Amino acid sequence: MLKRALRAGLPVGLRKGIAAWLARRESVSSRHWWAAELLRDLEEASPNEFHRFLWKHHLAYAQTYEIDLRFGPEQLHPSRQMLFDDLEKFLQENGVDPRTQVESILDVGCSLGYLLRHLEQDLLCGAERFAGIDIDEYAIEKGRSYLGEQNSQVELVAGDLSEVPEKFGRAEFDIVMCTGVLMYLDQETAAKMMAMLADRTRRFLVLSGLANPEFDNRDMSASQRRVEDQSFVHNFDSMVEEAGFEVRFRRWSGDELVSGNSIYFLIATPGTERDD
Numbered sequence: 001m002l003k004r005a006l007r008a009g010l011p012v013g014l015r016k017g018i019a020a021w022l023a024r025r026e027s028v029s030s031r032h033w034w035a036a037e038l039l040r041d042l043e044e045a046s047p048n049e050f051h052r053f054l055w056k057h058h059l060a061y062a063q064t065y066e067i068d069l070r071f072g073p074e075q076l077h078p079s080r081q082m083l084f085d086d087l088e089k090f091l092q093e094n095g096v097d098p099r100t101q102v103e104s105i106l107d108v109g110c111s112l113g114y115l116l117r118h119l120e121q122d123l124l125c126g127a128e129r130f131a132g133i134d135i136d137e138y139a140i141e142k143g144r145s146y147l148g149e150q151n152s153q154v155e156l157v158a159g160d161l162s163e164v165p166e167k168f169g170r171a172e173f174d175i176v177m178c179t180g181v182l183m184y185l186d187q188e189t190a191a192k193m194m195a196m197l198a199d200r201t202r203r204f205l206v207l208s209g210l211a212n213p214e215f216d217n218r219d220m221s222a223s224q225r226r227v228e229d230q231s232f233v234h235n236f237d238s239m240v241e242e243a244g245f246e247v248r249f250r251r252w253s254g255d256e257l258v259s260g261n262s263i264y265f266l267i268a269t270p271g272t273e274r275d276d
């Protein structure tokens with residue numbers, strides 16, 4: 001009742017102000033719930049804005065992104081371990097030693113930087129540059145401070161993924177990785193971001209998104225909304241090809257979940273880089 005009355009009675013700007021204020025009140029344990037509920041009407045009407053706001057203020061689903069819960073091999077989500085195993089195998093099969101022949105990686109939607117740290121310590125340990133960008137300013141700050149204490153070379157930048165060109169200039173990266181992020185953007189925006197990420201990828205574009213549980217994402221003619229949280233199930237295959245890249249590896253597991261995550265992975269390369 002109260003939440004509906006607040007939504008109906010207060011303009012969005014004011015509700016956002018209250019949610020942002022709540023975000024800084026750690027003593028209010030229901031702040032995550034309240035923030036999402038105050039803005040629930042945006043979820044349907046303006047999904048990009050809704051998701052961006054919650055992530056930016058480290059609210060709602062962002063609350064499990066904390067140092068203690070994310071860093072260390074034992075905390076690596078099994079679906080990400082699976083992706084890294086796939087990446088390792090793919091690189092080796094294509095004559096690239098991941099430990100000595102990859103120089104740089106950009107992780108878009110990197111949160112605290114725990115995936116970059118894992119890659120730095122394990123799979124891509126010979127690389128010289130590990131960069132990450134995320135809209136969640138709290139996560140970037142916490143991650144940066146933790147990584148500094150670990151003498152890590154991972155560099156983290158706060159910003160929306162659309163700001164990659166502004167934050168990283170004309171830099172290109174051997175690997176650009178974007179996992180579990182484009183689902184918070186509608187089809188048109190996600191496709192635009194895919195083209196921008198492809199533009200920054202020197203060798204391998206590595207993606208993970210929501211799998212369509214009913215049929216392979218590559219056969220989808222348009223993106224669909226996931227019922228439980230209104231995030232987007234996309235056809236990355238067509239977006240990647242639209243961006244002039246070639247899909248070289250894919251894994252789609254339909255409705256099978258790995259510790260709660262659906263599996264839709266792609267590894268793509270610039271159109272000219274072919275086996276033959």
Ligand SMILES: C[S@@+](CC[C@H](N)C(=O)[O-])C[C@H]1O[C@@H](n2cnc3c(N)ncnc32)[C@H](O)[C@@H]1O
Nearest residue numbers: 055109111134135136159160161179180181184
């Ligand atoms: C589900 S988490 C995935 C984190 C990590 N990539 C992984 O695979 O474990 C989504 C991440 O994307 C970030 N994110 C969401 N929308 C974003 C945007 N518009 N620009 C940059 N980062 C964004 C969130 O802050 C969050 O850290």
